[in-house]
Amino acid sequence: MLRRTLLALAASAATLAMLPAAGLAQDEVLKIGASAPKTGPLGGGGATSHWPNIQLWVNDVNERGGIKVGDKQLKVELIEYDDKTSAEEAIKNIQRLATVDNVDFIVTPYSTGLNVATAPLIARYGYPHITTSAITDGVEEFAERWPNSFWMLGTSRELAVGAAETLTRLRDAGHIGNKVALVHVADAFGLELAGAGKPALEEAGFEIVYEASYPFGTQDVAPIISQAKAAAPDAFVGFSYPGDTFALTEQAQIQGLDVGAFYVGVGASFPAYAGRFGAAANGVLGAGGTNPDDATIQEYRARHKEVTGAEPDYWASAVTYSGLQVLEQAIEQAGTKDRAAVIEAIKTGTFDTVMGPIKFENNVNRSLWTVGQWKDGVFHGVAANGIDGAIEPVRKEGWE
């Protein structure tokens, strides 16, 4: 008898031990799904601007005790997948998150292409889709087609026009002349930017003395810089991606491209850029920008460094974090996990984010930075729409 009891006890102890801890606790959590590139061509960008912010946000929310949904405080559980920078993979991931993992909400994928590719599916499942790294002239059309989608990083047009306006300000201040060399990467991003930037520059009275495009992934840009140099421009504008942004800058430095304004695209706002070029980065203009003097941004940057171990970039990082804050506050304002109610809350609400108050006009955010400039290891915003704190751009003085 005693033996049988012991045996039963042992058996139940063993069964209990095998049960996963979560099964016993069974606390209700808010399941958040994320799919973005960890590998593939955009793995580098994702690892700099996207993933660390998700990590930081989940950490911050759970440290606060969770998100308030109605009268419950729910901790966040993150389910993350690598989409390998492939649209097919991204779509499979979203499908899995929606149907197998049954997540409550989905974090935006990374990059314009992957966001647009997954938008129809996210719309079909009815999740709010707050994009923070998609930049295209199609945002208004997309926002109309998928009413659940919100676009926080603006349009290519705004970015390119910001660059043209910055050059105009430099010219009007007498820092540079009228001649511009314009190059761009030959993919949708570069084409859209050049398509908007070239007419904007010409309208402002600039003369394009050299224009060229190069294939995605090119890092051997010596001929481009030497041809640009031969055209003797006063300003250089490159709508580029990280790899070529670094390569163009290095070649400009080596060949001594003597321009009063040097603008490069994605990657210019990465901390690695200043790390790589040091003092030579001083005066370089680039896509993005923040207000590093703003206390909220400073606190955000410090926390990002502390929690993820990496510095955030000076552009999409803060936007990505803000997008997650919008989601969090919209859930709290709606007071429910119901997706339609949360979408409605995003549409109508105003949100307090690290980038300041954010409000959507027809699902598009109109408050953003367009151009920044390196100054002593910090990338200061010099042009923005609807945000204060931009400083006056200065002339680029040599490469030493």
Next chain:
Amino acid sequence: MEILVTGILLSGTYALIALGLTLQYGVARIMNLANGETLVAGCFVAFWLYASFAISPIYGLLIIAPAAFALNWAIYRFALRPLVNRAKNRGMLEVDSILATFGLLFLLQGLMLLSFGGEYFSYTFLAERFVLFGSAYGLNRVVAFAAAVVIALALYLFLYHTRHGTAVRAVAADPTSANLVAIDVARTAAFAFALGGALTACGGALLSTFYTFNASMGVVFTMKALIIVIMGGVGDIRGAVLAALILGVAETAVASLIDPGLTLAATYTLFILVLLFRPQGIFGRQTT
């Protein structure tokens, strides 16, 4: 003149990318799809040595080359030898090795992602001006080119003027006959594979001084290496160097004179022309 020099410097880069693969594919008969990952691993180790221990990438080669040699020897010995033994003919070995190295690609990539993360890496080394014929070039590219020349020459002397090198070439030409004249084919193939891996890693270390790289970039280099190896003729060092030279100069000329957007088109046009008129490659021998 400037176009020519820039083109020749670029060809040095390409030669570094492709020399290792031509040995691995030509002699060991392993179509190594993880070639690019080996190269990127070289980039990372060079970066790590430079950033953590302030060891210049040039001296770093002294560490990277033996380490890569040993590692690739082990990979061949434990992962690829069984495939070689079981393959009934060359075609079967090629298919098997492509599948195996495809897996190796993901393994290496995953390890690099795990240890370094997915961000872009870049550091400053010899990014100084080097003036040649009145135009400025990056000193790091000149150094990489010089290293490519030294490596290619050393490899040439070794393959064509030493006993061991002749054995390697014999295996490349015909493994069965090589076996008949008392060459240890298995050993020679392992040696060639390891040497190829070491060369690729060295190429990566040199490339890292002027390329911005991340853990997922390997496939870009594998593609380039494949084109060069096939253009030059499988297993022929001279062919790989010549193909690298042609591609480097052609790309630079097209980028400077016509449009930088057409460099890829130029590469593939040349590739198609070679395949059309000399399918065995510039220096390749006719298959009987």
